[in-house]
Amino acid sequence: MFYRLFALFSLIFCSNLYGGDIWLTWQNDPTSTMVISWLSSKETKPAHLFVSYRKYGSEDDSWSKFLSTIIPFPADEDKFICYAELLGLEADTEYEFRIKNNEEIYRFKTAPNTIDKPISFIVGGDTLEDNTSLFKVTNKRAAKYEPLFVAIGGDIAYAVTNTKEDPRRWQKWLEIWFETMRIDSNRLIPIVAVPGNHDVRGGFDRAHKDAETFYALFRSPTRREYTVLRFGTYLSLYLLDSGHAIPVNGVQKVWLQEELKKDALMLHRMAVYHVPAYPSVSTLDQKYCARVRKHWPPIFDKYDLHFAFENHDHAYKRTHPLRNNKVNSKGVVYIGDGSWGTNPRLPIQAPNAQYLAETRSEQQFCYVTISKKKRSIEVVTPDGRVLDKYSQTIKKK
Numbered sequence: 001m002f003y004r005l006f007a008l009f010s011l012i013f014c015s016n017l018y019g020g021d022i023w024l025t026w027q028n029d030p031t032s033t034m035v036i037s038w039l040s041s042k043e044t045k046p047a048h049l050f051v052s053y054r055k056y057g058s059e060d061d062s063w064s065k066f067l068s069t070i071i072p073f074p075a076d077e078d079k080f081i082c083y084a085e086l087l088g089l090e091a092d093t094e095y096e097f098r099i100k101n102n103e104e105i106y107r108f109k110t111a112p113n114t115i116d117k118p119i120s121f122i123v124g125g126d127t128l129e130d131n132t133s134l135f136k137v138t139n140k141r142a143a144k145y146e147p148l149f150v151a152i153g154g155d156i157a158y159a160v161t162n163t164k165e166d167p168r169r170w171q172k173w174l175e176i177w178f179e180t181m182r183i184d185s186n187r188l189i190p191i192v193a194v195p196g197n198h199d200v201r202g203g204f205d206r207a208h209k210d211a212e213t214f215y216a217l218f219r220s221p222t223r224r225e226y227t228v229l230r231f232g233t234y235l236s237l238y239l240l241d242s243g244h245a246i247p248v249n250g251v252q253k254v255w256l257q258e259e260l261k262k263d264a265l266m267l268h269r270m271a272v273y274h275v276p277a278y279p280s281v282s283t284l285d286q287k288y289c290a291r292v293r294k295h296w297p298p299i300f301d302k303y304d305l306h307f308a309f310e311n312h313d314h315a316y317k318r319t320h321p322l323r324n325n326k327v328n329s330k331g332v333v334y335i336g337d338g339s340w341g342t343n344p345r346l347p348i349q350a351p352n353a354q355y356l357a358e359t360r361s362e363q364q365f366c367y368v369t370i371s372k373k374k375r376s377i378e379v380v381t382p383d384g385r386v387l388d389k390y391s392q393t394i395k396k397k
């Protein structure tokens, strides 16, 4: 109610608002919804608070209009986020939309209901530390793969240093994402994200209020901090907080266990979070890694998670399948370690860690393809080299 009133107030009094960069996310069913968000300032015109949309290729002029909810942008009091969650969309369908009449038209695509043909998406983390060109070049390579969506595992804009947050870094990130993450010049690629220590004021063991900007950008005004996205009956993607604004233990852990229990028949089960349980650069006994490893892998083991995408260490790693902290062919594979747009570090744990199957000091992302028969990953560098390939064949029960 507060946000609706805020939207109406803004419509009446903020007659000169300006529409900024656009990003897409999912908060609910990816087969029938899409969240369109954009950043506005007090110069925005009222028309910029509406999104018009229709199925791509419609011949008549039947645009549906939807009034966005306005959310304060916590990092900058002169800015607002316009948030529009479109519901009741058709699965596996392209839509076109515009933020006001006669302005540029963009497109998005909903996820399929079923996995009749292979589906691909991308996972990576630690995206824009200091060097924007490292971020841009990886974005451009990722967009060429035309993924259904991109999952980012935290340390997104590095807007937070210790307890200070710099809003310009979020704005720069949104601007570059909007410019580069497109298919065929105007189809925007949805992002689903989790927080890292550089997205939350104070980094670790903080509270909801310390991650206000992250939530305002990547969660709905009413959605909880951690979530699972279910794509039909073929993919569950768990988006977790590895101890930044929400404890690893406690209600998040209870929730994770309950949700994984529901997913016994889900074809592919994967999790994305920031701090690695099985690091490649940090030591195994580093306190935040040890904490994640203590609480989550036992649950992953119990409910047969397939892949856990980890970040934060700025290198590439893939573990052997692990169960009960030991190599086991039926175990969970931990992959990632987050170097989308950072200068990569040396994976110094590699010689000592029996759990690591592959490590590299390279910028990279994981290109994931799932089908009825297989789940596979290609690890790709910004210049297009494939660093590693890994796949699992699905056994019939």
Ligand SMILES: [Fe+2]
Pocket (backbone or CB within 6 Å): 155, 196, 197, 198, 274, 312, 313
């Ligand atoms: Fe981090």
